[in-house]
Amino acid sequence: MGCGALTESDFGLCGACWCETPFIGGTVCEGCGVPLMGAQDGFRIECDDCLKAPPLWKSGRSALLYDGKARALILALKHGDRPELARLAARWMAQSGRELLQPDMVIAPVPLHWSRLLKRRYNQSALLAQHLGQDTGLDCVPDLLVRKRRTPVLDGKTAQERAKVLNDAIRVHPRRVHHLKGRDVLLVDDVMTSGATLAACTRVCQAAGANHIFVLALARVAKDA
Numbered sequence: 001m002g003c004g005a006l007t008e009s010d011f012g013l014c015g016a017c018w019c020e021t022p023f024i025g026g027t028v029c030e031g032c033g034v035p036l037m038g039a040q041d042g043f044r045i046e047c048d049d050c051l052k053a054p055p056l057w058k059s060g061r062s063a064l065l066y067d068g069k070a071r072a073l074i075l076a077l078k079h080g081d082r083p084e085l086a087r088l089a090a091r092w093m094a095q096s097g098r099e100l101l102q103p104d105m106v107i108a109p110v111p112l113h114w115s116r117l118l119k120r121r122y123n124q125s126a127l128l129a130q131h132l133g134q135d136t137g138l139d140c141v142p143d144l145l146v147r148k149r150r151t152p153v154l155d156g157k158t159a160q161e162r163a164k165v166l167n168d169a170i171r172v173h174p175r176r177v178h179h180l181k182g183r184d185v186l187l188v189d190d191v192m193t194s195g196a197t198l199a200a201c202t203r204v205c206q207a208a209g210a211n212h213i214f215v216l217a218l219a220r221v222a223k224d225a
Helices: 015-019 048-052 068-079 085-096 114-120 124-136 159-166 196-207
Strands: 059-065 106-109 145-147 170-172 185-192 213-220
Touching: 059 068, 059 085, 068 085, 068 124, 068 185, 068 213, 085 124, 085 213, 106 124, 124 185, 145 196, 159 196, 170 196, 185 196, 196 213
Parallel strands: 059 213, 106 185, 185 213
Antiparallel strands: 145 170
């Protein structure tokens, strides 16, 4: 899936690409999934940023650091017309997020505005969510959330600027509200940077009557990146 070399099975990585793919393992922040130094001690561990500004969701995880081969794979999925990458990526996410999964949980992707969806032809987060639902057996509702207006690209903006841009930009699909009532929700995205988009999704899910919100991203931008 990375360089085109032959592998033992479909949708896999060769040894060289595997070594260049920065998987997240070991001790991580329970809030945002960023890797941390030290060993787990049985208590909830959070990074400095999550301690200062606790996320709205209960817990979050990511499978990869957004760097090296992982960045190349995600850009290929997002902009390179490589939707088949979502199948392998969802397996990594299922493994990374196994502690988040709850019975009767509903999976929902971060939505794209219709104009961007028309240009790309698919929502990469929705593809990840659908494959994740197949791998875990959980209910996936691809259009649970909708983006009411097109927001500018958030790259380079501060967390406060991102939150302002996303204010009132996302809502629950009026015909899908019944999927949320009293249920745990797993929000799925391709990359988590500041968490502003996931926070906006969390707010509308909570307002619609959801129980606990968890977030799972394919990749996490490292705090020192």
